[in-house]
Amino acid sequence: MEPNMSIISNSAHNGLNGGQKAGVLLGSTGLLLLLLSAFGMQFPASFGMLILALAATVGGVLLYAWYTYTGLPAGIKNNQLWFQSISNRGLWGMISAVLITGFYVVLYFMPHYLGQGADGAANTGLIAFFDPLSQALKKQPASQWFVYGVLYTLGILAMGIKFIWKYRHNRYQVIRTCSVMFFQTGIAFLLPEFMQRLNQPYYDFKNMWPLDYDFFEKGQMDYLLNSGGVGLFMIVFGVAMIFIISPVLTYFYGKRWYCSWVCGCGGLAETVGDPFRQLSDKSLRAWKIERWLIHSVLVFVVVMTVAVLFAIFHENPAGYYVTRDLFLGLVLCIFIGLGLLLWLRPQYLNKVSRQVKIAATVIFVLIIGLTSLAYFFKSPNVFFIPADWLKAWYGFFIGAIFSGVIGVGFYPLMGSRVWCRFGCPMAAILGLQQKFFSRFRITTNGGQCISCGNCSTYCEMGIDVRAYAQRGQDIVRASCVGCGICAAVCPRGVLRLENSALDVHTRAEAVRVIRIDVDKGVVLGE
């Protein structure tokens, strides 16, 4: 930033209006009640008090939203966003980052501070405050994950309604937001709770491996297998999600069908995280880090899962259809299939750099080699490390620290998609597919781009959308979650999310911008 522009960043904020202040006050009151309960305060009529606290929190958000967006014609509502300290990494941004990060640390690593009763002891504090609600839903006392699930769902609902008000003129945004609200509330939260009430296994149908990294864990599989037909269906459905449903949907619509329409992490990012989307780093350097980091996590989860499964199957356990030999065969088949695909479609390889090819080859060879080695030496530890350790490390570093503590805690610092962009192995798989084999892309509208930068700024994934738009290149990026905000904020109508099967392999090559042709002069397109 040039020094003479500094005046612009600090003088302008007009402050909150009366209604917004009332919303903040009401919401803070609700949160204060929750906080008081966490510090051990006992409320009379505690179920009523809990409902009151939650209603005040949600009501505060809605009140704030109403007084933010009402009274003006529908349209893009980003006025003064960069002047507000909550959304420009200012004081309130820093404070909220510390608070959210702190909450996640306590949630994951010190649940006793929230009042989680250990070894069958009764809950206290915040979690006890949620006991009546949990009893009402599933006839069990609450746990830290129940509390988290309630707050998470209410966050998506309240901020989702705010988002819908903000983008009420944009039907794509309205429908998409209704979708994430439905999947979080119905499929991720209520359905599993009711299933438990009916003595059925707990299962989130919209979650899938590798985001759901312990889907293939022995305990989880035994749990589902011992739950009769419903459990077996869940396993079949989970596997179908990975190998059939998700590739087909990603081919037709891009990874957006999951990342910004269904996924819970995505749902939180799109709603609670919306005020922070502009904080993502758009630099080329950030993109380079992103590619190495997210694909490293993908490799980690694949290695961990292969190890865990191998450890399960190497003893040919009873009750499983899969034997040690069959498992090795399956792993080999998947890798050989991938290799065959690349051999048949060599154009995929042209899109990746030499470094990536080398890294990918080394990893493939290592995984197959080590698995075979373990197979022949009848060792349970594929990678010379006990699978339990790998799983514990993954759960700690990726599952808890990266996706939870950093993934949400850093919203006010690095934007709403830190986890989705740098860490999520699910996003990595869907992204590879989106880049190489999907009908989806964002089209640019001829030469209408004025390089203003709204699209790049409001891209939560940190894609420099403008770099493509201003040279008339359709945008095909592995990370794009298809939220559609770039197209919404574009003041010149330049961007459109589109699907077509006609040019899947040449999507990103079209140059639509005006350019000079030596014979024809200035021409548009090709």
Add this chain to the structure above:
Amino acid sequence: MHIAIIGNGISGVTAARVLRQLSDSCQITVISAESDYFFSRTALMYVYMGHLRFQDTQPYETWFWKKNRITLKKAHIQSIDTAAKSLLCTTGERIPYDKLIIATGSKPNKFDWPGQNLQNVHGLYSLQDLEAMERGSAGLQRAVIVGGGLIGIEMAEMFHSRHIPVTLLVRESSFWNGTLPAEESAMINRHIREYGIDLRLNTELQEIVDDGTGKVAAVHTNTGERIDCGYVGLTVGVSPNIDFLQGSGIATKRGVLVNDYLQTNLPDVYAIGDCAELQNPAPDRRAIEPVWYTGRMMGETLAHNISGQTIAYQPGIWFNSAKFFDIEYQVYGTVPPQIPDDQSSMYWEHPDGNKSIRIVYAKATSVVLGFNLMGIRYRQEVCERWISEHTPLETVMQNLSLANFDPEFYDQYEPVLLEQYAQQTGKNLTLRKKRGLSGVIQFLGTISKRQ
């Protein structure tokens, strides 16, 4: 060969970029006194409104210039010695060049109003204008904006975003009706008022009143009214920013005169963008077109010319776009504000009064000449193809869905348009195509070339 470019706006920077693409060896220097790096001028409003930070308006990261060996020089050029091929900076420094590109853009017009040089009276063109507007906004009770054009309404939107009351003086009887047809212009009048902007049509600025300290206190209008205000925005068009060329021997009229190859009267001196005035503009085009897109096309054309691929500047089919508060505007081809006798137009307006489609065509041949869209997005490539191929109205109407560029799930108005056409002409047409990219790719025929 050293190519010096005065001005780091879209024209100068495009020339520099394309020159580097075409030639690895030339030395390129881009000179600006306005900013260290290229930024999108059209995005300045979003900085004021808090949608973007200033650095977000810079389309290239700072390493880009070094990587492409484009030297950026912050300097103000005072004069040009065309005989010695050297630029004189206000600091006294001299910059020699082999070829010179003048891309100095525009400056806001002022029409000798009394008080036009008072403090807090500014146009909105440069970064410095934005800074002045920012300074003038502190504690501001009312702003008066003079001029009913694109910058005037932008400025109104900017002040509105800070809850500063705005009076907008428009000389004409309706907003921007020198460009927009009556219905579209009326739509924008309504929308401006919907935002609570005090829109005064048929009203001209007479005088700006000093508060006694050299600052603005009020304006007087030709309707005899005094409007108290702390800031006056002058947005009555722009003129080429070429005062510094006096005495250089470079021929100018309103702008720097250039031929079809963007050459001035002097060898090795070229001009592009807002500051260039075409000696032989195309019949339906103006000699000076101060818009982003023509600046970019000129920069690209000139880079080819300098690199030895001689090519005349042909701007192609006119297009432009803007956004009036929440209403997006796109135009493709020729849409005159008053439809001439030999033309006609098919106009449809949404009942909400914020969206419209207009298709202009020749009466005799029914060939489509232009599209005007308000609040609806159309695809440039498709419209351009129809216009350049002299497509008849009925063919366009039947395939109109191909042009639709609105987001998914938006209402599509093509059927309503056909209904209206049937009512007006008695002819029932049916839509042949569905909206979507596959149809467009087939229509444009780009697929076969690509594979």
